[in-house]
Amino acid sequence: MKILVVGGGGREHAITWRLAQDAAKHELFCAPGNAGTAALATNLKIGAEDVMGVVAWSLAEKPDLVVVGPEAPLVKGLVDELAKIGVTAFGPVAAGARMEGSKRFAKEIMDAAGVPTGKAETFTDAAKAKAALPTYGLPVVIKADGLAAGKGVIVAETREQAEAAIDDMLVGNVFGAAGAEVLLEEFLHGEECSILALVDGENAVLLPSSQDHKRAFDGDKGPNTGGMGAYSPAPVVTADKLPLVKETIILPVVRELKKRGIIYRGILYAGLMVNDENSIPHGPLAKSGSTINVVEFNARFGDPETEAVLPRLGGDFATALLHAATGCLKDEDIVVKDDCAATVIIASGGYPGVYMKGKEITGLADNPALVFHCGTKQEGDKVLTSGGRVLSVTGLGANLREAVDKAYAGVDKIAFEKAFHRTDIAHRAFERG
Ligand code: AMP
Numbered sequence: 001m002k003i004l005v006v007g008g009g010g011r012e013h014a015i016t017w018r019l020a021q022d023a024a025k026h027e028l029f030c031a032p033g034n035a036g037t038a039a040l041a042t043n044l045k046i047g048a049e050d051v052m053g054v055v056a057w058s059l060a061e062k063p064d065l066v067v068v069g070p071e072a073p074l075v076k077g078l079v080d081e082l083a084k085i086g087v088t089a090f091g092p093v094a095a096g097a098r099m100e101g102s103k104r105f106a107k108e109i110m111d112a113a114g115v116p117t118g119k120a121e122t123f124t125d126a127a128k129a130k131a132a133l134p135t136y137g138l139p140v141v142i143k144a145d146g147l148a149a150g151k152g153v154i155v156a157e158t159r160e161q162a163e164a165a166i167d168d169m170l171v172g173n174v175f176g177a178a179g180a181e182v183l184l185e186e187f188l189h190g191e192e193c194s195i196l197a198l199v200d201g202e203n204a205v206l207l208p209s210s211q212d213h214k215r216a217f218d219g220d221k222g223p224n225t226g227g228m229g230a231y232s233p234a235p236v237v238t239a240d241k242l243p244l245v246k247e248t249i250i251l252p253v254v255r256e257l258k259k260r261g262i263i264y265r266g267i268l269y270a271g272l273m274v275n276d277e278n279s280i281p282h283g284p285l286a287k288s289g290s291t292i293n294v295v296e297f298n299a300r301f302g303d304p305e306t307e308a309v310l311p312r313l314g315g316d317f318a319t320a321l322l323h324a325a326t327g328c329l330k331d332e333d334i335v336v337k338d339d340c341a342a343t344v345i346i347a348s349g350g351y352p353g354v355y356m357k358g359k360e361i362t363g364l365a366d367n368p369a370l371v372f373h374c375g376t377k378q379e380g381d382k383v384l385t386s387g388g389r390v391l392s393v394t395g396l397g398a399n400l401r402e403a404v405d406k407a408y409a410g411v412d413k414i415a416f417e418k419a420f421h422r423t424d425i426a427h428r429a430f431e432r433g
């Protein structure tokens with residue numbers, strides 16, 4: 001197949017790499033890709049958010065499939081535009097991508113579909129939002145409705161923090177239009193888990209569970225990041241629980257969207273909060289009897305979850321994506337291997353704040369782990385850093401310990417000035433025993 005992958009991060013490198021593992025040889029392109037994808041595909045000088053650039057290339061080149069990595073082009077309607085010129089794309093149409101693009105819309109769908117989630121209300125008026133705070137207790141979660149580059153969620157521990165977050169969004173407009181509406185949401189206790197479901201408009205096949213590590217530093221300390229590591233499977237949602245997640249969360253959403261005329265195809269990523277015997281009971285647990293609540297939906301593969309999940313898939317990945325994109329997905333399209341995967345992100349010092357770019361990276365060749373590039377740039381025969389998250393290093397093993405050791409053996413070989421990484425990836429799985 002001739003396939004274009006849109007995006008240029010670790011997720012897109014992992015998607016491109018997994019497509020290159022298929023038995024059938026594909027002709028692969030990335031827009032724009034990075035120094036890692038350049039070894040597997042032709043990188044195009046087209047930005048991931050350049051909808052018309054991707055459409056013009058597709059019109060001329062007629063790919064069999066376009067796989068859209070990030071949320072921004074989905075929300076901007078890239079898949080809708082490609083459909084107009086008869087090009088098949090993996091990813092939801094803009095109306096479906098609102099599951100990620102508007103937290104209010106996602107709540108509306110979840111409520112209509114009876115999907116367990118925290119209680120929430122939307123406000124455009126700061127005084128009214130503040131007046132409603134006491135009903136939520138503390139901590140309380142304040143969320144910008146729209147896309148805010150992963151920064152639009154504040155978990156407020158005190159009333160003062162909550163009021164400041166409401167003022168920042170509704171009065172200070174720190175997130176612009178994305179924060180013109182805010183949600184107050186009940187704080188959910190428990191352990192998070194990411195479920196990526198392949199959806200074809202009607203049916204879904206769930207990929208194995210994974211867990212992200214959002215905080216910058218060991219022990220889940222420091223600021224929130226795009227994700228500092230992941231592992232799969234995550235024992236918080238074992239494979240035997242996946243049918244429950246499919247029946248109570250994924251399929252009800254897909255059906256509710258269809259009822260509204262939205263045929264959702266692509267990845268529906270459910271960010272879950274699992275409240276099992278290790279956690280404190282809370283409202284929705286009592287109300288719905290569910291120990292699993294949805295924290296958020298995303299309309300795309302997670303990053304870095306993808307770098308841990310895709311290496312565990314066997315079978316023909318391009319066919320699975322094509323089947324989802326054309327409404328004929330089958331359970332057999334996804335084959336999951338028995339091994340475990342762990343992914344460690346190597347980031348630039350200062351990330352997620354200010355960091356430097358252009359540092360030479362060594363230790364990439366003959367690395368014992370799978371090294372996916374997140375923010376890199378080729379300059380002559382050198383690979384330089386060009387982002388906050390620089391590399392995503394994945395180890396595979398017969399068990400999680402082996403996978404983690406393999407990933408860190410890979411990390412230890414790599415160096416660049418002011419590099420840092422977490423040393424405790426998968427700690428929750430080990431703590432569970
Ligand atoms: P979101 O962008 O909605 O995934 O939120 C980012 C992060 O904030 C989540 O991954 C959680 O760690 C945290 N979070 C969001 N909503 C809640 C909630 N209702 N209860 C507890 N934590 C939350």
Ligand code: GLY
Nearest residue numbers: 212227302303304
């Ligand atoms: N790793 C979290 C995300 O992709 O949104």
